[in-house]
Amino acid sequence: MKQLWTIFLCVLCGCTSAAKKTIQATGAVAETTLKVGGKVTKRAVVSTIDIAGAAFKKGVVTVVDSAKGVSRKVPWEEGLRVSKIQANRGPVEIVRGAQKIKGTADTVLRAGDVVQLQ
Numbered sequence: 001m002k003q004l005w006t007i008f009l010c011v012l013c014g015c016t017s018a019a020k021k022t023i024q025a026t027g028a029v030a031e032t033t034l035k036v037g038g039k040v041t042k043r044a045v046v047s048t049i050d051i052a053g054a055a056f057k058k059g060v061v062t063v064v065d066s067a068k069g070v071s072r073k074v075p076w077e078e079g080l081r082v083s084k085i086q087a088n089r090g091p092v093e094i095v096r097g098a099q100k101i102k103g104t105a106d107t108v109l110r111a112g113d114v115v116q117l118q
Contacts, residue, residue: 059111061085066118076111085109091118 059076063085074085082092083105092103095114101107109115 061109061111062114064114064116066116076109076113080109081105082107082109082115085115086117092116093118 060073061076061080062071062073064071074080082094082103086092086105092107093116094101094103094107094109095116096110096112103115
């Protein structure tokens, strides 16, 4: 606001060179502010995407409920057991790669496993 008054007074008094310098300086500061702000915003977006990508690379376990006909993905974590993702205590079959494994509530899951609730 002070800069606008300085420009206005300089224009009234005939000090056009001072007004030009003030306008150039203000423009340079505004341009620098926009560039720095844009870099910070870009960095924040890239960091957020990196964090989300790392979480996705960590792995998931797919749970298929045959009775209800639905499936969902559960984020995998070290030590994840069937009992944590299964509400009912019915039989469970785990597809791990090309193998089919009969599971219990204490079976430890791996990233990429497909748990079929029956």
